[in-house]
Amino acid sequence: MAEVLVLVDHDNGEVRKTSAEMLNIARRLGTPSAVFIGSNVQEAADVLARYGAEKIYVVADPAVTGALVAPQAEALAQIAGQANPAAVIIASSSAGKEIAGRLAVKINAGLITDAVDVQAVDGAAQTTQSVFAGSYTVQASATTPTTIITVKPNSAGIEMAQAAGTQVPVDVTLSDVATAAKITKSEPRQSTGRPELTEAPIVVSGGRGTGGDFSPVEAFADSLGAAVGASRAAVDAGWYPHTSQVGQTGKQVSPQLYVAAGISGAIQHRAGMQTSKTIIAVNKDEEAPIFELVDFGVVGDLFQVLPQATEAIQARRG
Amino acid sequence: MNIVVCVKHVPDAQSERTFNDSDNTTDREGVDGLLSELDEYAVEEALKLVEASEGEVTVLTVGPAGAADALKKALQMGAHKAVHVTDDAIHGSDAPATSLLLAKAIEKIGTPDVVITGMASTDGTMGVVPAMLAERLNLPMVTYASQLTIDGSAVTARRDGDTASETIEATLPALVSVTDQINEPRYPSFKGIMAAKKKPVETWGLGDLGVDAGQVGLGAAWTKVDSFAKRPPREKGEIVTDEGDGGTKLAEFLASRKFI
Ligand SMILES: Cc1cc2nc3c(=O)[nH]c(=O)nc-3n(C[C@H](O)[C@H](O)[C@H](O)COP(=O)(O)OP(=O)(O)OC[C@H]3O[C@@H](n4cnc5c(N)ncnc54)[C@H](O)[C@@H]3O)c2cc1C
Numbered sequence: 001m002a003e004v005l006v007l008v009d010h011d012n013g014e015v016r017k018t019s020a021e022m023l024n025i026a027r028r029l030g031t032p033s034a035v036f037i038g039s040n041v042q043e044a045a046d047v048l049a050r051y052g053a054e055k056i057y058v059v060a061d062p063a064v065t066g067a068l069v070a071p072q073a074e075a076l077a078q079i080a081g082q083a084n085p086a087a088v089i090i091a092s093s094s095a096g097k098e099i100a101g102r103l104a105v106k107i108n109a110g111l112i113t114d115a116v117d118v119q120a121v122d123g124a125a126q127t128t129q130s131v132f133a134g135s136y137t138v139q140a141s142a143t144t145p146t147t148i149i150t151v152k153p154n155s156a157g158i159e160m161a162q163a164a165g166t167q168v169p170v171d172v173t174l175s176d177v178a179t180a181a182k183i184t185k186s187e188p189r190q191s192t193g194r195p196e197l198t199e200a201p202i203v204v205s206g207g208r209g210t211g212g213d214f215s216p217v218e219a220f221a222d223s224l225g226a227a228v229g230a231s232r233a234a235v236d237a238g239w240y241p242h243t244s245q246v247g248q249t250g251k252q253v254s255p256q257l258y259v260a261a262g263i264s265g266a267i268q269h270r271a272g273m274q275t276s277k278t279i280i281a282v283n284k285d286e287e288a289p290i291f292e293l294v295d296f297g298v299v300g301d302l303f304q305v306l307p308q309a310t311e312a313i314q315a316r317r318g
Numbered sequence: 319m320n321i322v323v324c325v326k327h328v329p330d331a332q333s334e335r336t337f338n339d340s341d342n343t344t345d346r347e348g349v350d351g352l353l354s355e356l357d358e359y360a361v362e363e364a365l366k367l368v369e370a371s372e373g374e375v376t377v378l379t380v381g382p383a384g385a386a387d388a389l390k391k392a393l394q395m396g397a398h399k400a401v402h403v404t405d406d407a408i409h410g411s412d413a414p415a416t417s418l419l420l421a422k423a424i425e426k427i428g429t430p431d432v433v434i435t436g437m438a439s440t441d442g443t444m445g446v447v448p449a450m451l452a453e454r455l456n457l458p459m460v461t462y463a464s465q466l467t468i469d470g471s472a473v474t475a476r477r478d479g480d481t482a483s484e485t486i487e488a489t490l491p492a493l494v495s496v497t498d499q500i501n502e503p504r505y506p507s508f509k510g511i512m513a514a515k516k517k518p519v520e521t522w523g524l525g526d527l528g529v530d531a532g533q534v535g536l537g538a539a540w541t542k543v544d545s546f547a548k549r550p551p552r553e554k555g556e557i558v559t560d561e562g563d564g565g566t567k568l569a570e571f572l573a574s575r576k577f578i
Contacts, residue, residue, distance in 0.1 A: 094461060099449075105450045110540030110541040111413065111414070111540070114443075132331075136548055137547050140542065185484065185485035187482055187484075224572075249356065249498045257575075279555075295555040299559040300560025308566060308569075312568075316573060
């Protein structure tokens, strides 16, 4: 069976859940090989093998790991040149998409982004995507021997599938232009202690209707163990960081439960949450378009409704 | 400083967007089109940069005849000239082919100091054309800039990533994609609308770019849409009006769906 490369999504060796999901997808299409770019592979190797990586290509060169993403695309292209993979699977983050775009041009391979599912159909990869702000579902495939796919979080389950995990060190030669863009300063963001927005099973978002006071939204979210999101109006007003924005130009989330409080439901917001399994809205205006999407809606003031709901949840939990 | 801004004409997101049944491509005829909102930020940023120093902004698009409207809007905002790459053979082109045409056109314009793009189109939303274009032009690239300064031979940008806020530097010439956080795009003024009528718009076909018809269009696409289906509308949910018990009812709903 042909190799399928998975670019490992990790934080300094700590493998993210999306990597296990991508390995699961890779197993449907061929023999998974992980591509690990960074130091600390020893921390990652066992996990990658447990989720099905037969091989682990290791790129540890600091010139690759220290620069922006262009060198990663060069490294992947060199590995793909040797492995002739049936597919290359990459996480659908902004960095992942840049790597995928560059790789597609380098190796002349079709690229499909933001897949929410990938299956083998007649031996080749076929993807499912959600387009036009979630109003259409599309099946697509590549016409080239290799398919590059970026996949969204939660596009597959994770399954143990112990494999050899043989490490293959890779030396890459980088072009000058690959290292011409550099990160000169990096201010780490403070962790909120809440789950990651795109991975969380429950997301509670606040909008302009909060008037800048997110405390009832956060308290309600915490009672459910949820991530907190925001509309662009709330972000533009400076009430919540842009990294929490849900929508077309923010994060696209697809949780089991999405709660929109004080959010009208503009098309650009819908583009980021329309595919959520269950949707709830709390809004003062019964005409708000968000109510067209909901499984359950409360017409009311979020400052009354959310605290009461929070209390009721805590009471039930005891 | 000379800047090329790549823009796209897209179906209006406020209308019913769909596909052509015959070949599974995006329907660009049945729906009103406009300059992709996310490209307005790119045009605005380019205008600010040349206003603060000197130079020209050229807007460039690849698309059918109607795409000229997107160029017109950018010229009305203040861009100096426009290039429209159009050819029947282009219909159905995917991102790699689009990036090829953009790259060839930029080479013909004469590689500028900076190429600016929006972060993604509002129709396809792949967000990969900037990276493909940087790859083809062999330029360093800064994506998702939320702040931009250019001085002398370098571009400095700020990017708000998930785990960190970063400052990124690249040597010129470079390609930069900007987010909707970077500025507030201007509306065309009456004067701008009048002035746009006299601004030069060049129309180039494949022959002008030395691109073979076999390299672009639906037939040459590296990916294909196998099928599409409209998502069934969500079933109308239960809506209650808060009469002092809205929160309690919300909690009951959550319990009934096993969220608590
Ligand atoms: C290019 C572009 C990209 C965009 N990208 C995004 C994006 O990624 N994400 C996004 O969210 N938006 C995006 N937008 C903006 C979008 O069009 C809307 O402007 C935005 O979503 C509105 O945010 P909102 O619903 O919080 O505010 P509003 O539309 O002002 O709605 C506020 C709602 O709160 C309700 N309300 C007020 N007070 C209360 C109260 N006390 N209790 C309960 N309800 C109350 C009101 O009835 C109203 O429905 C984008 C726009 C453009 C042009």
